[in-house]
Amino acid sequence: MNETALPADHAALMDRVYRGQRHIYDLTRKYYLFGRDRVIRELDAAPGMSVLEVGCGTGRNLELASKAWPGVALHGFDISSEMLKNADKRLGNQAVLVPGDATRFDARALFGRDGFDRIFLSYTLSMIPGWQDALSRAVAALSPGGVVHVVDFGDLAGLPSPLRAGLRGWLAKFHVTPRLDLPMMAARIAGDRGLSVEFTRGPLGYYQMVRLSR
Numbered sequence: 001m002n003e004t005a006l007p008a009d010h011a012a013l014m015d016r017v018y019r020g021q022r023h024i025y026d027l028t029r030k031y032y033l034f035g036r037d038r039v040i041r042e043l044d045a046a047p048g049m050s051v052l053e054v055g056c057g058t059g060r061n062l063e064l065a066s067k068a069w070p071g072v073a074l075h076g077f078d079i080s081s082e083m084l085k086n087a088d089k090r091l092g093n094q095a096v097l098v099p100g101d102a103t104r105f106d107a108r109a110l111f112g113r114d115g116f117d118r119i120f121l122s123y124t125l126s127m128i129p130g131w132q133d134a135l136s137r138a139v140a141a142l143s144p145g146g147v148v149h150v151v152d153f154g155d156l157a158g159l160p161s162p163l164r165a166g167l168r169g170w171l172a173k174f175h176v177t178p179r180l181d182l183p184m185m186a187a188r189i190a191g192d193r194g195l196s197v198e199f200t201r202g203p204l205g206y207y208q209m210v211r212l213s214r
Helices: 010-021 025-029 036-041 060-068 081-094 107-111 131-140 161-172 182-193
Strands: 050-054 073-078 095-099 116-122 142-153 196-201 207-213
Touching: 036 060, 036 116, 036 142, 050 060, 060 073, 060 081, 073 081, 081 095, 095 107, 116 131, 131 142, 131 182, 142 182, 182 196, 182 207
Parallel strands: 050 073, 050 116, 073 095, 116 142
Antiparallel strands: 142 207, 196 207
16 A cells, blocks of 8 residues: 655644643543543453554553553554653553654564554544555554454434534544545455454444454
8 A cells, every 4th residue: 555645744733733632631532532442442452462552642541451451561652742741641661652653653663573462543543644554554563363443433424414513523623534434444454464354333423443353
């Protein structure tokens, strides 16, 4: 798959968005980022396994993963240095955290390892201009037997039209675009790489989940 070039200032844009937001991010997002905890519950990670979150933000999800799956080796990266300030403060030495671009990341270059047993992306792809490359890179970083879990906004089709339009407009203010062709792209990647793929549609189409297994 060809790489999609990110705007040169995308990292700076994310820092501008989150410089103030990072202080209230976890408090506010719990009211509308549904499905995140479900992904963490479904990681099915055993002690000694390596777990990576692409776009780890404030570290909230990694902290919950450490409690749900004790004994795993946690890793995370984010393009926003502002968000990583929160993650560093929250996780300390519980996780290996580095700055990184999801569309270009390489497991060995960033973390000195060949791959991960579990990789998850939680409401990340909808903020990445080159999201197809980010998903492809995540799959490429899987160890044998590994699984990529994705949760993100769905088509919102079950919501009343005014609410659906209002939510989409509000999300756009934060540079968020639901990836309605995520299932198609995941199926294409799975076919190209000999992976199994599963899709889940959340209530009212609010969120969608994809699981790609090697």
